[in-house]
Amino acid sequence: MKTVGLIVEYNPLHNGHKLHYERAKETAQADASIAVMSGNFLQRGEPAIVSKWARTEMALSLGIDLVIELPVPFATANAELFAHGAVSILDRLGVVDAVCFGSESGDIDWMIQAARLLAHEPPAFSAILKEGLDIGLPYPKAYAQAAASYLGTQGINDVALDQPNNILGFNYLLSLARLNSQMSPLTIRREKAGYHQSSITDEQIASATALRKILNEQGHSPEALRDYVPPGTLQILQDEKSLGREPITWEHFTTPLFHLLLRHSPKELAAFHEVEEGIEYRIKQAALHSTSVEQLLQQAKTKRFTHNRLQRILLNLLLGITKQQIASFQLKQGAPYARILGFSPVGRELLQQSKKNGSIPLFTNVRDGMHPMLDLDIKANAIYRLTQRNSLSEPFHEEYRRFPMQHSVPQSST
Template sequence: MKVVGIIAEYNPFHKGHEYQIRYAREILGADYIVIAMSGDFVQRGAPALMEKHLRAEMALLGGANLILEMPVQTATASAEGFAAGGVSLLDGLGVVDELCFGSECGDTETLMNIAQILVKEPFEYRKLLQQNLRTGMSFPAARSSALIRYMREKATSVHNTFGVSSEHIELILSSPNNILGIEYCKALLRLNSRILPHALLRKGSGYHDTDFSLLSDEEFPSASGIRSLMKKSEGTVQSADLSRLIPSASLPGFLDSLKKGAWLSDSVLDLPLHYKLLLESEETLKMYPELSDALIRRILKSRNQYEGFSQFADLLKTRDITRSAICRSLVQIFLDQKTKAPGHIPYARVLGFQKNSAPFLRQIKKNSSIPLITKAADASAILDETALRFFNETCAASNLYEMLLCHKTGQPFIHEMKKPLRII
């Protein structure tokens, strides 16, 4: 039995994701495909476009066998924390053979070489990194610059072991999915995991592209582009247009949510976040593990100029604090999330599975080093105190998401503990 794991947000699930699952099945030879998926809040610092159970169902209809939810602390962490949590979840199952992830370069070997430098942190690299940080660079920019300089020097030496040019390295480090792929490789190395990485070359539009008119049948949209299209059109996208972007089996559920208005953008946080910020003080803001002292000072200094989530994130942005980090921090404040992202996810919560995957679930229960939760109400009896805190905070975040969604649509509120698994 071969098992391939994928770490994803499916925000939303689109044809590129369907292609990745098909690739894992047909090219990598997967008998089963397990997804570690973000819940109702995502890594860029925003509510998910659509609720997690629907996204899980869309992925199952798109060919996945099992969908597991990453805790909200992991789902809203930095790229490093997101990757470390997702990899630890898949590793803890004890059955995953390969991790398949999309990247702009599709070069697994080079991504692993870069990851090894970041894990080992040779002296020359650390020296370059510290020099960059002292100039006021943000950590991501400082790290990227230090890596490029370090690998350029190695590439021009007689002991070059990388086999690629510094220009190629620079191109790799400028692309978001390559960067996330490096974080996956780092996490695998640090865990000494048996899981092998496999970088799949992305096809189609760039990460932020919103013009899908020129996409061929062999190319795929970006989730970011679909979200932007939804926001600009206020959800009035034609089904004919969406049929080019969303897999046919998954499209009916997506269209039904559109019809009901059951989708969210970051603007839904405009008012509740303002209320939450007005309650905060320097002392309480220091309780959030991801907030730097510099960001805390900027929040307190600027909150009287607050107009909305996106506007405030732009206002807080500086050269050394990235916008994505700010958005994650603002979401963590809204969620009152004061627990740091776990490096090791201590449970596997099932959101949905295919009926024919029963043998796979039995194999996981036999091999897993972490408990498998198929019924939310059982968590308190299964999990230890630390794991239960992660679980309860994730449920609380989903209840807040449900509150926002119900306020927008007028649909009845359903508590997280009452929501059933999606079984296809």
């Protein structure tokens, strides 16, 4: 059985994701699919609009055979660590033949060459990168410019590392090279809607950003998304709304976040992951003059500390993730376990194969103390459920009582 791996957030799952899934299976000539999916908090440092369980159900309804949660320290990290965590899980399962990702480029050759050259950061590249950082460039921009400059000296031109899907794809390839993985990389060109595109220019394809905007502007009515999402996604969003679980945004965490910001001194804030270069003072001052999370972000951001980077800092504060804790996780070694969120009958077969061929523990139910990183996942879920405690029975115990979702319904179609 040939299997393709996908790395996703599905926030929410839409027709563009459906197209990517279908083309990925076709391109890889795969019989089965595995998705590594972010949990309740995402790579841009924001909460998912619906829970990981609702999004797992979306994935299974699409046809994904096995859904695995990306642990929160990777899911909410920069592109390099996000990619490394997800790729390491797929690699260590021992059953994935290919990894397929979307990109603006659609051309994987230059990415593979670039990743091989930069996987271990040659000194000449590192020197150029340092120059960019020293003049105050944000890390992603400094990295993109240094990569283009260094790779140009190696005969690789037209490097497009200033586009979000290209950046993630390139980091997947870096991780494949660093792990010496045997999985084959594949890419599919992203079409019709850009990653950050908030406007809709196609009758059936829209970005997740645009769909989240519609939900917030249309009174949280899932019906407004009917033309842009598979039927399974629409039904799940409708079910969530009927249960009183409105789309979650940062503003749902305003009270606990501002409580923490007011309670901690700048010196105490400096202990949290990603807080550096004195940004704690700017965040503290912005909090004293803001009434919403978005206002705080707008007042605190700088050229170096972008909106997304600040969101990740605030999320680390909300979840209590310190620099010391992150250091203890040794994230560059990859993910230490695979938490199973859902599977189909084919997915059950993949799990059995992975138990024989894989090199990573598989967790189908959880308890405290199984792994310090898993303890953080459990805590993060409880904090997310603060926003939905009135619609769930004992929401803070949910993680201990949840078992993987099992799905046997045939793939939905539009």
